[in-house]
Amino acid sequence: ILGGRVSRRGAWPWQCSLQSGQSGHVCGCVLIARKWALTVAHCFEGRESADLWKVVLGINNLDHPGGHSQSRGVRSIIVHPRYNRAVVDYDISIVELDFEIEETAFVRPVCLPQPGQLPLPDSYCYITGWGHMGNRMPFKLQEGEVRIISLSQCQSYFDMKTITPRMLCAGYEAGTVDSCMGDSGGPLVCEESSGRWTLFGLTSWGSVCFSKVLGPGVYSNVTHFTPWIQQQIYIHTYLTD
């Protein structure tokens, strides 16, 4: 996260770290139910096999997981069938954990949006992750506040790519808070008046976050995928092949 700050322990109990073999942390992910997490499809490019991955939850410092952390293997990875690598569209995947997590103050699912529920342009939400900070990779979870941007305004920043209805944009035009490499798959969440946090985006792509020329971050629009997510969880939970 560029321009963010260190999060407090337990501030984002749905944030998880998708880790693989020697590389350790590769991508962010988001817990949505006791046995299910979301991330983006492009994290699995070149490493599609579930047994290469594990999910770590309830941590703040990647190097010092601490007593609240829970680690699970990955039973299955469900990449969206329409994921388009070339234009990074339909960039979403569902991860089935091998065992349920234990819900604690530090490990807890986020809410999925209701059908059609979208964050309003100009509303403020949060992005979190262990991605690049611009000068180094952090050990501690970073958080940053970003403003939702309309798709039409967002398209004006990206000559080379098409912003589709499966995407959501957030960030400051001339500001500094942005997601970056290593944040992919992590959450963009907005707080509701009831005090609950709802997941509206998964960090997907954006302008080159190292350069001074900044544009908004582009996130997978979770609202668009909620029916698909629920169908897949239902099928993998209740159906026998």
Add this chain to the structure above:
Amino acid sequence: CIATTCQPMCAGGNTVCDPRSNSSSRCEPISLELCMNLPYNLTSFPNYLGHLSQRESSVSWESSLFPALVQTGCYQYLMFYACTLLVPKCDPVSLQRVPPCRSLCRSAKEKCESVLSIVGLQWPEDSDCSQFPEEGGNTTCLLPEAGVDECSPSHFKCRSGRCVLASKRCDGHLDCDDHSDEDNCGCSERALWECPGSTVCIKASMICDGFPDCPQLVDETNCSVCRDNELSCNNHQCVHRTLWCDGRKHCSDSSDEWNCVSLSDRSGSVLTVFKTAAEYQVCADEWNDELSELTCNQLGLGVPDQPGVQGRRRWLHVHPEWHQRNGCWLAVMAYHKQIQFVSLLPSECGLRQAVGLHPHRKKR
């Protein structure tokens, strides 16, 4: 053995392979989408930017930088030059990389470096031109042939020769300086299919593919001709009615098992099950907590109740311990045992319990 260029040797099991060495072991077909229009189609790694694979090239910042720079029109053959760096030509006989000629590198740098500096970006460090041979020397090198297609397949070439993103073609905005991106914009002229009743054009392969792309979803209608005793899957296969919602997948996209448990639209609170292609309202004498939990799960993460629902629903039998539990709850109606959903709270999602987590609010 992580680098693809090492794997053949790793398979041997005991050779030390340094992916950064120049001895590339084999040529591979170019798959980098940006560089699919080159006069050569084989490459090898590492490339001249230090990337170890096409995948690494595809996510590199140079693969974003150069197409953006092409938009400025600073040099006609910039994309060709960029591709000789990103996916260098591999000679199938000698398995050696063929570098760009020094003059090509110099021209690109002279004409475009200053444009980069305007936006605070630097010319890629490790593309120093002195490492490339002069043309006409004893080392072969690459120069663009006349008529080389400057635009990648994901770009549209304006009449003026500039490249604009293919999605800008016929989007109603004049992006080419000569406006050629808005010429001949009928769907058929672009070998696309026009959505009936709208000006949206889609590829023929998107018709009846199970994903609606046209307004009013017309591209997904009349896609299957099923017999009377069959139902159409989301991907338009036909499945026998009796197999619908039987707990087993029969459609290849498993859509015969979607939405088998739902709340009836009318009242939005009566549990219905879709079975053998008919809707049944659930009415049960022996109901228990396990069935409640199963039903809530099958409905997804819980459904908020509908405040202000009118009507004669004054009865409400709630589980004696309801106040100790959260989540989706059921109540059994007293007189005709119809199962009604009363959701007190959605599931425990989205709450942070750790103390003192809102300092930033004070900061505002």
